[in-house]
Amino acid sequence: xxxxxxxxxxxxxxxxxxxxxxxxxxxxxxxxxxxxxxxxxxxxxxxxxxxxxxxxxxxxxxxxxxxxxxxxxxxxxxxxxxxxxxxxxxxxxxxxxxxxxxxxxxxxxxxxxxxxxxxxxxxxxxxxxxxxxxxxxxxxxxxxxxxxxxxxxxxxxxxxxxxxxxxxxxxxxxxxxxxxxxxxxxxxxxxxxxxxxxxxxxxxxxxxxxxxxxxxxxxxxxxxxx
Numbered sequence: 022x023x024x025x026x027x028x029x030x031x032x033x034x035x036x037x038x039x040x041x042x043x044x045x046x047x048x049x050x051x052x053x054x055x056x057x058x059x060x061x062x063x064x065x066x067x068x069x070x071x072x073x074x075x076x077x078x079x080x081x082x083x084x085x086x087x088x089x090x091x092x093x094x095x096x097x098x099x100x101x102x103x104x105x106x107x108x109x110x111x112x113x114x115x116x117x118x119x120x121x122x123x124x125x126x127x128x129x130x131x132x133x134x135x136x137x138x139x140x141x142x143x144x145x146x147x148x149x150x151x152x153x154x155x156x157x158x159x160x161x162x163x164x165x166x167x168x169x170x171x172x173x174x175x176x177x178x179x180x181x182x183x184x185x186x187x188x189x190x191x192x193x194x195x196x197x198x199x200x201x202x203x204x205x206x207x208x209x210x211x212x213x214x215x216x217x218x219x220x221x222x223x224x225x226x227x228x229x230x231x232x233x234x235x236x237x238x239x240x241x242x243x244x245x246x247x
Contacts, residue, residue, distance in 0.1 A: 049067050123151055
């Protein structure tokens with residue numbers, strides 16, 4: 022059963038100018054394709070689309086087009102980079118008995134034991150690719166990490182996925198870990214070391230010590246004269 026219904030109208034004109042007129046009228050150019058059926062060019066209400074997608078990118082939609090219904094998911098939603106308004110959207114036809122690919126958010130819940138001991142939770146993956154029947158796609162996947170100690174790790178194979186949902190990631194992929202915070206080295210005070218010896222050599226500007234083997238007496242080299 023679909024989560025939302027959107028009315029669509031077939032679109033005959035194509036190109037940038039007709040599409041601009043469509044958007045100025047508060048509608049969005051779109052296409053409907055998949056399941057071996059004909060690709061349809063349609064328009065949908067921008068307001069209706071915004072309301073539906075506010076419930077999640079994987080909301081199951083029934084598109085009503087000229088008395089026909091198409092069960093679909095919204096994919097390739099294009100927005101204006103500055104104004105954020107819809108530019109174009111693809112609707113992919115789906116069936117309730119066939120699994121489809123989707124991307125869902127991954128939310129980690131609970132405060133890890135290791136964090137309470139002074140560690141930091143390092144989350145590496147924030148969304149996961151899944152396969153599920155359209156009606157079984159979750160809004161997000163949650164996993165409790167309260168038991169993670171310092172040095173503890175969470176891998177994909179340990180995630181609690183809803184029934185009927187499988188991820189396409191390998192089971193050993195690292196999702197998160199609790200690590201010790203990095204120690205920040207103190208900055209070196211250059212003035213404090215100015216003039217000190219470095220590696221046993223005198224600092225710049227210092228004279229050799231008296232009695233050095235390099236010193237010679239004035240007036241002669243010390244060699245015997247014939």
